[in-house]
Amino acid sequence: MRRHRARLVSDLCLPHWTTDMLLRCALVLLLCASPVRAADLPPSTDHRLATILGLAQEIAATDGRSEQPYRVRIYAIPDAIEECAGSVASCPDVRLFVSVSSGDLGETPSLYVLPPRKGWTFLHWEPPQTQRDGAPVTIFRVRTALPEANIDAAARAGWKPETFRIMVGTSGGSWNVIASGGTRVPQH
Structure with a gap:
């Protein structure tokens, strides 16, 4: 049943993409949409x-x-x-x-x-x-x-x-x- 549902979702979305590819794409989109902050972290001088x-x-x-x-x-x-x-x-x-x-x-x-x-x-x-x-x-x-x-x-x-x-x-x-x-x- 699970395999059939996954196939149905991929068929509806993009027929040539596998479920694994869809999940990876969703993860990349999620990570790109998240606000990411970065800053330098200098070592302590103590x-x-x-x-x-x-x-x-x-x-x-x-x-x-x-x-x-x-x-x-x-x-x-x-x-x-x-x-x-x-x-x-x-x-x-x-x-x-x-x-x-x-x-x-x-x-x-x-x-x-x-x-x-x-x-x-x-x-x-x-x-x-x-x-x-x-x-x-x-x-x-x-x-x-x-x-x-x-x-x-x-x-x-x-x-x-x-x-x-x-x-x-x-x-x-x-x-x-x-x-x-x-x-x-x-x-x-």
């Missing part, structure tokens, strides 16, 4: 923001099922697109950005930035806690890391990772190194 947005890697985030009191997103962002040249010091620095929000309308998230290291790996979330003032905090651990390529074996063997414990809320945060090179750091 190179720092372009680097941050272009190179950001989200390494962890809380979700709706999380027991954490805040929406937390953790990003590792290199300072530049560069390769290591053998030594650890030649590798670009990577900053850890932590965005914290309660999710309220109109709220501006809090942003924390840790000191640069050569890389970061998320380890795990800890159970949330409450500060002395009653404000909840989200707690997590991260470990410093090295890029996979272009580091001499001796330099890699001599490098020691650090483990950080980070506590954040919407009004403040803190961090401390709890282990360095596999050795726990005494807490004061």
